[in-house]
Amino acid sequence: MQDSLADQFATLIETHSGIIYQVIKLYADTQEDQQDLYQEIVLQCWKSFARFEGKSKFSTWLYRVSLNTILSYNRKANREIPTDNIILVSPEEPAPSAAKAALYQAIKQLVEVDRMLILLHLEEYKNGEIAEIMGLTVNHVNVKLHRIKNQIIAQLKK
Numbered sequence: 001m002q003d004s005l006a007d008q009f010a011t012l013i014e015t016h017s018g019i020i021y022q023v024i025k026l027y028a029d030t031q032e033d034q035q036d037l038y039q040e041i042v043l044q045c046w047k048s049f050a051r052f053e054g055k056s057k058f059s060t061w062l063y064r065v066s067l068n069t070i071l072s073y074n075r076k077a078n079r080e081i082p083t084d085n086i087i088l089v090s091p092e093e094p095a096p097s098a099a100k101a102a103l104y105q106a107i108k109q110l111v112e113v114d115r116m117l118i119l120l121h122l123e124e125y126k127n128g129e130i131a132e133i134m135g136l137t138v139n140h141v142n143v144k145l146h147r148i149k150n151q152i153i154a155q156l157k158k
Contacts, residue, residue: 009049013042016062022123023066026107026115027074037073044069056132060125064133067116074112106155110148117141118148 013020020041028034045065052061107115113134120130127145131138 005050009046012058012062013045016059019059019062019123020066022119023063023070023116025104026119027070027112037070040073041066041069060129060133063120063123063125067133071112102156103152106152109155110151114144114148114151117144118152121145 020038024034024037024041028037045062048065052058107118110118116134117130120133121127125133127138127141130136131141134141136144
């Protein structure tokens with residue numbers, strides 16, 4: 001028996017919720033803001049899920065939707081989120097280690113685009129995949145990553 005679109009969506013979101021949490025941690029400090037962003041990302045994913053063609057990995061698509069949603073969300077003056085007809089999955093996430101927390105703090109000091117780029121790099125995406133997700137050239141990704149790494153190292157040495 002074929003799974004419904006909603007069942008497929010719920011399974012994929014549950015499986016890949018770590019991606020959403022990784023992105024959210026870089027853009028929201030309070031638990032309330034993190035929950036709001038999580039719901040907004042899931043809502044935007046649900047709205048566009050029927051158009052996901054599978055030409056890229058689901059995780060690549062999820063990163064792109066998550067990052068675009070956060071950029072749009074941060075620009076909105078009114079953060080009202082409609083929650084009707086949506087499936088929300090919110091598993092518990094373990095607390096980060098001290099070193100990981102320091103790294104996240106350093107990353108949070110970066111500008112939005114650089115935060116996105118380094119997050120994808122830390123998630124072990126290849127530079128070509130990062131370029132595809134972010135709409136940049138591979139060369140631009142290479143140069144930016146080098147500069148970002150230097151910024152983070154300098155921040156961590158303080």
